[in-house]
Amino acid sequence: MRSGDTIMALSSGTLPAGVAVIRLSGPLVRTALDAVAGGIPRPRHMSLRHIGHSRRLDQGLVAYFPAPNSFTGEDCAELQVHGSSAGVKAILNDLRALGLRLAEAGEFTRRAFENGKLNLVEIEGLGDLLNADTEKQRQQALARFDGGLSREIDQWRDTLLDLRAEIEARLDFSDEGDVSDDLPVSWQAQLEDLEHAIGKALASVDSGRIVREGIRVALAGAPNAGKSSLINALAKSDIAIVSDEAGTTRDVREVPLDIGGQLFILLDLAGLRDTESRAEAEGIRRAEQAIAQSDIVLWLRAPDADDVAKPATHGRVLTVATKADLGPLTGQDLVVSTETGAGLDDVINRLRSLGEDLAGGEPALVSHARDRDALTAALAGLDETKRAFGDWELAAESLRHTSAALERLIGRIDAERVLDRLFASFCIGK
Template sequence: MRAGDTIVALSSGATPSGVAVIRLSGPATHAIVEAVAGSVPAPRRLTLRPIGQDSLLDRGLVAWFPAPHSFTGEDCAELQVHGSPAGVRAILKLVTSKGARLAEAGEFTRRAFENGKLDLVEIEGLGDLLEAETEKQRRQALARFEGGLSQRIDAWRDQLLDLRAEIEARLDFSDEGDVSDLPANFGASIATLQDDIGGALASVEHGRIVREGIRVALAGPPNAGKSSLLNALAKSDIAIVTDEAGTTRDVREVPLDINGQLYILLDLAGLRETDSKAEAEGVRRARLAIDQADIVLWLSAPDLPADTSPNHDPRHLRVATKRDLGEVPGADISVSARSGDGLAELLICIERMGQTLATGEPSLLSRERDRLALAGAVEALQAAMRQLPMPELAAESLRQASQALERLVGRLDAERVLDRLFASFCIGK
């Protein structure tokens, strides 16, 4: 990634397609557009132009976005042409021959960050928005991308700056005789800020569930019908189903959208004692997945020995499978993967249990990086409260709280986070 270059990429996804959007950004954009389209249109107006002066390659819409009023903060342009694979290749070849180079993954967005158009949490929101598969994920990602979290962090930073100015001014002029003590409400102001950030910290788990999904483990003994139920819920033959015990050896994850909330169904190995090393490893992974799951569907069947499931807890739902063969005493719900009986009711039960985990509006905080930054800020504020009798130490703790928030938005130590983040972006974004 080299600063000062003009970059180009197909930004609209794989061809063939009805329309292909080719994006440019950099200092030579104006000259390149003029060379390939004959002239540069008025800013922010789509204008029909022939693409290719010596030899017509296509005819499409051209948009021009002069700096600094563009996505990247640089001169930008877009060519909206027909989504022909051959046509797009020809246009990219022409544009690169005029001085542009092909963009790297996430390079347009990285330039937006470096030019102050987006901060790090907004970029993470953009990445989540591009990958959103459910309505709740879309709403959460869009709110973060639109600056909802950045505005809240800015408000916390402003409060910290006021607190730091209050205490550091007294330290700077401590040798002056007329310097007063800290205001009586200074400690209360720190406590209020700590409570505000702590409340946001408590919502990280809620945000994670929306972003990553509610994990639903299908657990039980071999041949309880876990893989059959997974296939029935996913409406696809994803898992291998046989009458041989121990078919499933690894944890299989299948996403399921239930009314806008993402659920991750986990098909696990049947729980039993075994001499097979491969199956024993599958059982170990199954038990670990059960411990980490948000919801556990404990399956039993009428053609298996009496259920030996663990004591019931709020995460567990006892599901009797193979309803067409008979009933299982003590089950919360009975289903048949073969006939489909009870599946609609089971989805309602899963959704009802999930609603207790993901209630209300999606949280803006959803990443481990969010949790670490806010936990660091809260810890520093707690230290400042204890250190008020020693203003020098309290001032340093307030500075550390500010740095924790600065790291979150990318004003400190951004490079390592950026490298990892942009590696997951698509070319042309």
């Protein structure tokens, strides 16, 4: 990415389409609008213009957003034109002739970061919002993008500044009579409140991750226990191969399912048994690994399938009696028949209930591995501060470590390490 260039991109998706949005940002935006749109429209108002430099290429709406009050902080513009592949190509060629270049992936958003319009956690929220498939993912991503986490971090940083000011005053002015050797009574309470707030946020990372990545539900059991039939019935699609031949499923198949606005990832797994087939044995190994890492395990039992021992898992386990039309099984949490459809609603309702429990009530603002690392480091800094209490130099240094962890989270320091990876996941024109 080269700063100082004026960039352009089609931001509205695949052509042909009803409308195409061409986005511009950089110092040549005003020049480009003069040339291809017959002048600069009134800021932040749509204006109907003929589009084209030396010849008319199209007609569309033009909007101009002057710096610094734009998405990137630079002069920006949008051309809303007809979504013709030939028309868009011709307009981009006109703009290229004026000195603009095509933007790289995520370059608009990176410029917004570099110009102080967004910080890293807000950018991650924007990325999550663009990728959201369910209502809860949308709510969580929007809360992060809107600055919910940024405001909490700002409050924590303000508290840290107050705590550090008291300690560093005793370092810098220890010989002044008006600076007491003892810290104010409220200092310790502020430290403990801050530790509690950051600890609470850290504890919500898992629930935030579950909303963002989805709840992993393993359908497990012996061969022919009805795993593939149940996953097809829940997904209302013939996704998995159903056969009465044992060992048909040999890999982990993931099926996304939206239940009550929460994303569930259903895992169709190989049946568990002893086998001499190397291919099936590998499928069973992968199944056991998926079960161990799942948030929920539906342990399936059927009247015509042998019982096998349940593998270890940290997830919630529900025992499901399948093929209820063939005969009853007792002592199960749920009973279903994919032939008649009986009990399927009960499975959906139980998954919804468990999902609400795992994901929590309000959307968590922290959900990324970076969040966990930064908050863990911040808490470690506060713990060092308490252990260094009385040694003002060590205590001040520990508080600086806590501040640095939060600064890294929002991208105030050490941002370059994550920028390339972060913006590479964005689409062109964003």
